[in-house]
Amino acid sequence: MAAQPDMLVDPNLAQRVLARALRRGGDFAEVFAEDRRATSAVLDDGRVEELASGRDRGAGIRVVVGETTGFAHTADLSEAGLLAAAEAAASVARDGESRTVVFGDPKGVAVSGALRPGDAVPKADKIALLGRADDAARSAGSAVAQVSASYGDSRRRFLVANSDGVLAMDDQVRSRLAVSVVAVGDTGRQTGFESVAATSGFELFDRTDVAELAVAAARRALGKLVARPAPSGAVPVVLASGSGGILFHEACGHGLEADHVAKATSVYAGRVGELVASPLVTLVDDGTVGGEWGAFAVDDEGHPAGRTVLIERGVLVDYMWDGVRARKEGRSSSGNGRRQSYRHLPMVRMTNTFLLDGTADPDEIVSQTPHGVYVAKLGGGQVNTATGDFVFGTTEAYLIEDGHLTEPLRDANLIGNGPEVLSRIDAVAGDFAMTPGTCGKDGQSVPVGCGQPTLRISSVTIGGTAGA
Amino acid sequence: MPEPSVDLARLARSVAEQAGRGEEIEVYASRSVETDVRAYGGEIEVLSQAASAGIGVRVVVGGRQGFASAGSLDAAVVAETVREARDNAVFATPDDHVGLASPDGVAPAGLELWDDSVPSTPPERKAELALELERRTRSADPRIRQVSSADYGDLAVEAAVATSTGVLAGSRRTVCSLAVSALAGDGGHTGVGISAGRRLEDLDLERAVADAVLRSTRLIGASKGRSGRCTVVFDPRVTATLLAVVASALSGESVTKNRSMFAGRVGEDVAAPSVALVDDPTDPRAFSSAAFDGEGLACRRNALISGGVLQGFVFDTVAARRAGTVSTGSAVRGGYASTPVAGCRAVQLAPGHQSAEEILAAVGEGLFVQSVTGVHSGVSAVSGDFSVGAEGLWIRGGSLGAPVREVTVASTLQRMLHAISHIGADVEWLPGLAAGQTIAIADMAVGGE
Numbered sequence: 070m071a072a073q074p075d076m077l078v079d080p081n082l083a084q085r086v087l088a089r090a091l092r093r094g095g096d097f098a099e100v101f102a103e104d105r106r107a108t109s110a111v112l113d114d115g116r117v118e119e120l121a122s123g124r125d126r127g128a129g130i131r132v133v134v135g136e137t138t139g140f141a142h143t144a145d146l147s148e149a150g151l152l153a154a155a156e157a158a159a160s161v162a163r164d165g166e167s168r169t170v171v172f173g174d175p176k177g178v179a180v181s182g183a184l185r186p187g188d189a190v191p192k193a194d195k196i197a198l199l200g201r202a203d204d205a206a207r208s209a210g211s212a213v214a215q216v217s218a219s220y221g222d223s224r225r226r227f228l229v230a231n232s233d234g235v236l237a238m239d240d241q242v243r244s245r246l247a248v249s250v251v252a253v254g255d256t257g258r259q260t261g262f263e264s265v266a267a268t269s270g271f272e273l274f275d276r277t278d279v280a281e282l283a284v285a286a287a288r289r290a291l292g293k294l295v296a297r298p299a300p301s302g303a304v305p306v307v308l309a310s311g312s313g314g315i316l317f318h319e320a321c322g323h324g325l326e327a328d329h330v331a332k333a334t335s336v337y338a339g340r341v342g343e344l345v346a347s348p349l350v351t352l353v354d355d356g357t358v359g360g361e362w363g364a365f366a367v368d369d370e371g372h373p374a375g376r377t378v379l380i381e382r383g384v385l386v387d388y389m390w391d392g393v394r395a396r397k398e399g400r401s402s403s404g405n406g407r408r409q410s411y412r413h414l415p416m417v418r419m420t421n422t423f424l425l426d427g428t429a430d431p432d433e434i435v436s437q438t439p440h441g442v443y444v445a446k447l448g449g450g451q452v453n454t455a456t457g458d459f460v461f462g463t464t465e466a467y468l469i470e471d472g473h474l475t476e477p478l479r480d481a482n483l484i485g486n487g488p489e490v491l492s493r494i495d496a497v498a499g500d501f502a503m504t505p506g507t508c509g510k511d512g513q514s515v516p517v518g519c520g521q522p523t524l525r526i527s528s529v530t531i532g533g534t535a536g537a
Numbered sequence: 538m539p540e541p542s543v544d545l546a547r548l549a550r551s552v553a554e555q556a557g558r559g560e561e562i563e564v565y566a567s568r569s570v571e572t573d574v575r576a577y578g579g580e581i582e583v584l585s586q587a588a589s590a591g592i593g594v595r596v597v598v599g600g601r602q603g604f605a606s607a608g609s610l611d612a613a614v615v616a617e618t619v620r621e622a623r624d625n626a627v628f629a630t631p632d633d634h635v636g637l638a639s640p641d642g643v644a645p646a647g648l649e650l651w652d653d654s655v656p657s658t659p660p661e662r663k664a665e666l667a668l669e670l671e672r673r674t675r676s677a678d679p680r681i682r683q684v685s686s687a688d689y690g691d692l693a694v695e696a697a698v699a700t701s702t703g704v705l706a707g708s709r710r711t712v713c714s715l716a717v718s719a720l721a722g723d724g725g726h727t728g729v730g731i732s733a734g735r736r737l738e739d740l741d742l743e744r745a746v747a748d749a750v751l752r753s754t755r756l757i758g759a760s761k762g763r764s765g766r767c768t769v770v771f772d773p774r775v776t777a778t779l780l781a782v783v784a785s786a787l788s789g790e791s792v793t794k795n796r797s798m799f800a801g802r803v804g805e806d807v808a809a810p811s812v813a814l815v816d817d818p819t820d821p822r823a824f825s826s827a828a829f830d831g832e833g834l835a836c837r838r839n840a841l842i843s844g845g846v847l848q849g850f851v852f853d854t855v856a857a858r859r860a861g862t863v864s865t866g867s868a869v870r871g872g873y874a875s876t877p878v879a880g881c882r883a884v885q886l887a888p889g890h891q892s893a894e895e896i897l898a899a900v901g902e903g904l905f906v907q908s909v910t911g912v913h914s915g916v917s918a919v920s921g922d923f924s925v926g927a928e929g930l931w932i933r934g935g936s937l938g939a940p941v942r943e944v945t946v947a948s949t950l951q952r953m954l955h956a957i958s959h960i961g962a963d964v965e966w967l968p969g970l971a972a973g974q975t976i977a978i979a980d981m982a983v984g985g986e
Contacts, residue, residue, distance in 0.1 A: 114794050116630035118602065122621045123874050125591075125608040136578065140585040144609050157586050160660065196628050215795040251796055251919055258798065260919050299924075301947060301984035302764040332577070334685045334720065412587060449914035451926075455685065455725035458943050460926035462914025481924040482915035484945050484984070530761075532915065532924040532945020534982040 076228055076238065077102040078128065080172060082148055083230040087170045090132045090155040091232060094165010097133040097396070098158075099231040101369065102146060103411040107223040108187050112199035114215065120192060129411040130158040133393060137161045142412050172230060176237040176367055182359075183242035183270030187222025190271045195220050198279055202248050205280035209287035212294060214258070215251040218283070222271070227411075229371040231392075237371035243362070243516060244273045245505070248283045252290035259296075259479075261289030262448075262464060266505035266516065268364045289446065289465045292477045299466065299481035299533025305441035306483065306529045307434055307469065311502025312446050314519025317352055318422050318508065319450040319459045320487035321345075325354075325379050326405070326417040327394040329454045336457040336488055341385050346491035348383040349427050349524075356404050356420030362505035363420040363517040370406035370415050377403045379422075380491075391417045409513040419508060421518030427497025431523035434496045436472040442531055443467045443474050444483075449506075457487035463531075481533040490526055498523035543568075543590075543610050546707040549699035552594065552615060556701035561637045562619070563595040563701075563832070566610065567873050569694035570656050576667040576687040584664055591873035594622040597636055601629035606874040634858040638832035639702045643866060645828040645835040646819035650710035652736040656693040663689050666715065670742055674717050674730070677750045680757060683720040685727075690714050698833035706833035711735050712824065714968060715745045721753035726942075728752025729908075733824060733968045752907060756928060759940035762985035768903035768958065769946055769981045770896060770932060773965040775906050776886070777973030783950060784816065784881035784971060786918035787841050789856035789867075798921040798951060799847060807847045808954035813887035814842040816851055816867070823883035824968045831870035831877035839865050841884075845955075853879040884971040889960035893975040896959045898935035900977050905929045905937055906946060921950040945984035953978050 078086075083100050090098035104126045111118050127144040128151055139161035143154040187195075202218040225241045247264035263286035267273045308316065321337070329335035337345060346352075356374030358364050365374050370392040378386050390398075391406030394417060407418035435443060443466060450461030460482045467474040503520035549564040556562040568590040575583045592615055593606040603626030605618045629635075671687035691713035699705045714733035720726065730749030732741040771779065791797040799807065808814075818827045818836035827836050832854055840848045851867035852860065856879040868877035897905065907929040915924040924947040931938040948956075961975030 110628070116632050117628060118630075118632075118635075119604055119876065120625035120628045121604040121606070121876070122625060123606045124614070124618070125874075127608060136580045136582060138583045140583060140587075142587050142589075144590065160586075161581065161584050192625070192628050217794075253795065257921065258795075258919050260917060293920075301945065301982045303986055332685055333683055334725070336725070412589065414583060414585065449911075451910045451914070453725075453727055453910070455683075455720050455727055456942070458910075458926070458928075460911030460915065460945075462911055462924070480915065480917065480920070480922050481947065482911040482926055482945055484911070484926040484943055486943060530943065530945060530984050530986070532926070532947045532982075532984045534947045534949075 077104055077226065078146060078228055080230065080236060084170050086130065086151045086155050087230065087232050089152050090130055090159050092167045093159055093162040094167065095132045095134045095159065095162045097232055099229065100128055100130050101227060101229045101411055102128040103225065103227040105223060105225045105410065106188055107221065108195065109219065109221040110195050110199060111217065111219045112203050113217040115203065117196055117199060125410065127411045128154065130154045131414060132158045132162055134162045138414065140414050170232045171234055172236040173234040176235065176371060176373065184272045185270035186224050186242045187244065187271065188224055198246060198274060201279045202283040205283040206248055206250050206287040209284045210291045212252045212254050212291055213250055213287050214253040216248065218248045221245045229369065231371060235371040237367045239366045241268060241365050242270050243268050244271060246279065248286040250287045250290040252294055254294035256294055259290045259293035261286040264505065266362045267360050268362060269360050292465065293479055296477040296479045298535040299478040299531055300535050301531065301533045303528045303530050305438055305525060305527055307438055307441060307443045307525045308521065308523065309443065309445045310431065310500040310523045311504050311520060312444055314423055314504055314521045315447050315450045315461055315506060317424055317521060318419060318517065318519045319452040319461055320490050321352065322419050322422045323452050324454045324457060324487060325388045327388045327390045328417045330388050331394055334455045337385060341387065343385055344383050345385045345488060346380050346383045347494040349494055349497045350380055350383050350491055351425040352380040353378050353425060354389055354419055354422045358421050361421045361503060361518040368404045368406045369408045370402065372402040372404045372406060374420065375404035389417055389419065391415055407515050409515060413513050416511065418510065418515050419517050421503065423503065423520030424522065426499040426501045426522050429496045429498045431498040431500050434498055434523055434525050435469060435474065438469050438472060438525060441469040442478065443469050452487065459487060460484045481531055484530045484532060490529060493527040494524055495527050496525040545695055545697035546699065546705060548610065549697045550705055552619060553699040553701045555619065559598060561597040561701050563637045563698065565593045565696065565698050565870065565873055567591060567694060567696035569692055571692045572660055572663055574664045574667040574689045576671040579672065581664050581668065584660060586660060592618055593873040594618050595637065595876060596622040596626045598626050600631035600633050600635050601626045602635050603629065604876050634855055636854060637700045637702050638704050638834050638854045638864060640704055641834055641864065643835040643837055648821055648826055648828050650735060650826065652711050654737045655691045655711035655713050658737055670715050670717050670745060673746045674719050674749055677746055678754055680721045680754050681719050681750060682722065685718045685720055687717045700833065704833035706829040708827065708829050713737055713740060715740050715742060717745055717749045719749040719753040722757035724757065724759065726753050726756035726759060755930065756940045756942065759928065759942040762941040762944040762983060764983060764985050766980055766982055768900050768977055768979045770900055770903060770905045770975060770977045772907050773963060773973035773975055774967060775909050776976050777967050777969060777971040778909060778912055780884050780886060780971035780973065781969060782912065782916050782918055784884045787850050787881060789850045789852035789860055789879040791918065792850050793856050793859040796919050798919060803847050803849055805847055806845050808842055808845040809957045810845040811889065811960055812842055812845050812954065812957055814884065815840050816881040816884050818882040820883060822966050823972065824966060825883050825970055827882060830866045831868035834864055834866040836882065837866045839867065851879055851881055853877055881970055886960060886974065888962045888964050888974055890962055891959060893961055893963050896961055896975050896977050897932055897937065899959060900932055901935050903932040904983055905932050923948050923950050923953060947982045947984065956980055
């Protein structure tokens, strides 16, 4: 068993810092200290171009007074550095009563469940993964013109202490491998991408077929060389299992974040208890799913990760909450307070968000679609939570004609409105799968998981250049 | 404030001088202070003050490059970062093209990019700006239902690059901005207004308010469009977004690695004859202007497209060596934690002579696009495939008509560059790597119901 883990900031010092932060009053104060180490390696153009290491350590301090939050961060974890940041964060407070803080029992784990965190893995082993990916992708077809493979691992330890008496720690280990391929043919260039990512140590690659992943990226690029332009207009769309959890993340997940709801910048504000989706839809956000990319023990405000049913059989059940929004509503956080680093304020964020299985057969969903588009893989997306309007891009798609997949299609964006699309889901299969992603909100990126079984949306607008 | 007294250039040079025999070292050190204020509901929602500093070290030995970075200028941390970069270099594949920049004799432009008012103005005054921005937007028009955010933000950053090959460059700059997001009508139509500058007095609060109000209110009642093909007129901000994607395909890094639709096309017609595109970081009007690039060489004006003909690409040292040429002073880096890469910094499309109104009148019938979504998922600088979500107004009888939302606009970048039929005189200098003006592009596919 390891010795007493480094707590980053001694709890007694954290108490003094919080007392300083509340010196001029305030409803809430928090200190978040973080130590992050990361390694990345890139193979491009047949060569290992670079191995890079990054180290970041510091603390963010916030003070909440009524509706106002003061925030400051520092890379200096000494008592002087932390107290100076506490003073800056406290500048929003005026003439209040000072008070002291007593912590409860520590929450969260200080020891990661990862078997082989990146900092304990020889660099040569990480590099070897990239060579395997490059070889496999290049052997997938003579039209493969370029391969880039990137490896990344990170270990993020933090301590969070607040004036409610919360004292919590987490040790988050993540690993990722991504392959992107360019294929060149008479029709021009096309790209393919595939990745694996998990809250896990290097053992992730014991259970990942790296060559298969690289070939999947290459096939995606090669297939599009012979693809025809996607149609333009409204068509039925079948999303393959695990291909398009991003749709639920964008189309409704962001609108169910309590900060958007509170500001009435969500189309779902004030609609708990209402039917907001097809009865086939049950949507869950769950930070506790072991190993998934968006999983953790405690969130970045010290609350345990949770499982929140957002929509149950089409009915809106609840939103996702961070500590600040929950406090205002007199309820508890759902464990959705997340931040990119100690330099950022936490806000309501998704963890792993997914649609639960239905009962249909995935092959029958296709065979019962006379005409439409089958999306085997989606890329990124974007939503305006105030209108619910979203877009997301296809990176592998096929035409469905007479119930069969026929020609591959070039990349295009799908556009729709969240509530409308959710109500148009008319078939859900039982073949659930997850995909890792990176979610951006207000300039902050955090790892998230998305997932869904094969399903059909009766009508979505696709932005190709051919007639629908 | 971490180590406010450290002279960044001296620190960078002293570390770079530790290079051993057969070894090259580059050190990038930076330090910044920033303030961000968000107003909401008549109160300050967030006041954030932050100071950051960090170092990034590249070591090249025997054609192998290693990199390490740390968010600290502490001597012990710097020493560990150098060790780690050296250790990382062992694992790279040897490549004769890999190496650091050397002084190339090009003199840096004399640019004044710093104003003391940004770091020295008290946060209370900045908070007042955010509050006033919110208050004025809310009261500007009865159709504004909500101001979802009103932000003031600034950044003052100092940086230095030094190499064991003789490069030494230091720079500093300030930026500040106002941004407000207004929601109009029952549909939650969103309009964002922005104003940015290098000095607080550059900020035009009235303009940001007017922009947000116009952009949100004119979408009230927007409906989905019908599918078809038509001429599309892009708002200056959308043009800037489009040019940024085109610019990414003009990076020597993308080109030498077969990841650009422009690879192998220098000297060919790639755009309409009226198109002239330059990357000129020495133009002080650009918010991203700079005297030095990410490797410490002087930034310079690079012609990209002239008379519709592709002139060339932008290069950093490594991409230039791969292509058998020399750096164009175009290394960009995201900060101390990332390595430099070839890229454009301040792209401008040469303005035409028409106003936006004259272009609408000339187009007659079509779609005016105010904002686009899904650029990162639907536009590829590799294939040129272009598909975005759009909102805006129909152009009817030569002027703006009914509002439209939830349509797609699609083509390929290659076809779009050739189909540019009008270029406006109304250049807007915007935060980001490209300026923009009103442009019209013929024959795009609009997808709706």
